[in-house]
Amino acid sequence: MVVAQAAGAASLAEVDAGVADCFACPRLVAWRTDVAVTKRASFRDQEYWGRPVPGMGPADAEIAILGLAPAAHGGNRTGRIFTGDRSGDVLFAALHRAGLANQPTSVSADDGLELRHTRIFAAVRCAPPDNKPTPEERDTCAPWSRRELELIRPTLRVVVALGAFAWAAWWPAMTAAYGVRPPVPRPKFGHGAQVSVPGSPILLGCFHVSQQNTFTGRLTPGMLDDVFGRAKDLAGLA
Ligand code: SF4
Helix, strand or coil: CHHHHHHCCCCHHHHHHHHHCCCCCHHHHHHHHHHHHHCCHHHCCCCCCCCCCCCECCCCCCEEEEECCCCCCCHHHHCCCCCCCHHHHHHHHHHHHCCCECCCCCCCCCCCCCECCEEEEECCCCCCHHHCCCHHHHHHHHHHHHHHHHHHCCCCCEEEEECHHHHHHHHHHHHHHHCCCCCCCCCCCCCCCEECCCCCCEEEEECCCCHHHHCCCCCCHHHHHHHHHHHHHHHCCC
16 A cells, blocks of 8 residues: 555655554554543643654755654654654754755754755664664655655756665665665765765764764764765755
8 A cells, every 4th residue: 555655646745644653553543542532741732743753954965864763753653753852952953054954943843953965764664662673664664754855856956865665765765766776795884975876865873863873982972973974965955
């Protein structure tokens, strides 16, 4: 069902609407709904989105940032990707420093944040328990990302994969959207890794902006600045 729905979406707006109304994964539908009802104590006065979270950014983006999945009390609460959690704080501050966002903060869907030259979306569009989608859920959700890629393909030059999950999700998405095969063996994920497959965007690896990485210093603001600076260079935006 997702395959046909995604393939039939004629625009990013139709992809976004289809994503937001998707109920294809029973475990994730139950989880996102349960989290939205039980809430975190500090957000108990807020109404949670509790639905899949669409991508964000212009349709003529040169850079795509591919994440894992929305956070239970971040995107699943606010309805916008990387919005309302510490991961988003780090990511959007870096995008603002790079000139790819109009403001450094991302707190709610109506806070005025706009991306420049950049589209952000997740490999899995519903918040999963423990941030771990199953392989079946990953595969069920993949057609949404593939269609999103097809629609931004005319301008897309660089894909930044946030973490190993997004890096792995890129290869089948690339084959589906661009009709090219990944190198054999598949290049390993690493921070700063770069892969160019003729006929497709350049892939850059970046540690995920999770608290596990940013609180421990495994991923620093300087490291993010280097990745987004390189992405801009490769996309012809510098
Ligand atoms: S993870 Fe993707 S396919 Fe599954 S219910 Fe959410 S939006 Fe639909």
